[in-house]
Amino acid sequence: MRDQRLWTWHVLAGLVILVFLGLHMAIMHLDVLVGIFNPADPHPIAWANVVARAKMGFFTVSYIVLLGAALFHGLYGLRNILFELGPARGVKSALNLVLAAGGVGLFVFGAWAAWTAGALARTL
Amino acid sequence: MLENKGHPNRLGIWGWLGGGKWGFERYLYTLHRLTGLGLLLYFLLHIFVTSARAFGAEAWASSMGAVSGPPGTARGLFFTVGEFLVFAAFAFHAANGVRLVLVELGFAIGNPIEPVYPYRTSVHEQRPLALGIMVVAGLLVLAGGLDFFILH
Numbered sequence: 001m002r003d004q005r006l007w008t009w010h011v012l013a014g015l016v017i018l019v020f021l022g023l024h025m026a027i028m029h030l031d032v033l034v035g036i037f038n039p040a041d042p043h044p045i046a047w048a049n050v051v052a053r054a055k056m057g058f059f060t061v062s063y064i065v066l067l068g069a070a071l072f073h074g075l076y077g078l079r080n081i082l083f084e085l086g087p088a089r090g091v092k093s094a095l096n097l098v099l100a101a102g103g104v105g106l107f108v109f110g111a112w113a114a115w116t117a118g119a120l121a122r123t124l
Numbered sequence: 125m126l127e128n129k130g131h132p133n134r135l136g137i138w139g140w141l142g143g144g145k146w147g148f149e150r151y152l153y154t155l156h157r158l159t160g161l162g163l164l165l166y167f168l169l170h171i172f173v174t175s176a177r178a179f180g181a182e183a184w185a186s187s188m189g190a191v192s193g194p195p196g197t198a199r200g201l202f203f204t205v206g207e208f209l210v211f212a213a214f215a216f217h218a219a220n221g222v223r224l225v226l227v228e229l230g231f232a233i234g235n236p237i238e239p240v241y242p243y244r245t246s247v248h249e250q251r252p253l254a255l256g257i258m259v260v261a262g263l264l265v266l267a268g269g270l271d272f273f274i275l276h
Binding site: 011014015017018021022025029030031032033045047050054067070071074075077078081106109110112113114116117120 | 157160161163164167168171174175177178180181184185188207211214218221222225228267268270271272275276
């Protein structure tokens with residue numbers, strides 16, 4: 001039951017990623033063909049564009065949502081692959097702990113960076 | 125394909141390489157896992173690299189300089205090709221992920237039929253969806269290639 005619930009979240013997180021990572025890829029890597037949200041400079045990673053996007057609350061929120069969804073989707077997928085290899089029960093418990101703690105730690109760090117960048121951009 | 129009866133997943137990750145009678149969809153399964161693992165590795169590094177924006181313009185320039193190179197140099201080409209591979213992996217993983225969700229929800233697998241010999245597999249019912257999705261993924265990769273290597 002627990003795994004069924006986690007699998008459902010895995011699929012839902014995938015759909016969230018499809019939307020937000022799709023937008024991120026279009027902005028960052030289809031910048032000539034699509035050309036959106038790069039108002040200050042043709043180059044998507046130019047500091048002026050980073051600041052312009054960070055000033056928009058939508059991007060701060062979308063980065064944090066994408067961060068959480070991608071970490072859960074990716075680490076749960078990795079957990080499934082590792083569990084399929086048939087590790088001992090103790091190893092499974094250790095993997096659960098490491099992946100969950102690592103995921104939470106990365107989420108806190110990434111969310112802090114997104115929030116701080118937004119706050120910094122609004123002072124410029 | 126090696127026998128694994130009575131030994132679930134005895135083949136481990138080597139079993140990913142053998143499509144056997146499962147055919148095309150089995151290779152999509154393998155590629156989905158490989159691209160997923162590649163994207164996860166890239167994403168974990170990406171979190172640290174892009175967090176530099178929280179420390180200002182100089183830290184951002186330094187961080188971006190570490191993962192890029194001047195156009196026309198071997199270093200520049202290395203990172204551009206690497207980024208393109210990430211884009212291609214995303215295009216495949218996303219498109220194939222949509223296929224997996226559709227199939228899991230029961231779309232495009234045909235109607236249930238009586239199990240009468242000779243038995244028919246639903247894999248053939250799924251094949252048009254798999255092929256169509258791969259065309260979509262291919263078009264996305266082509267668009268990415270155009271943007272990465274020709275229009276820039």
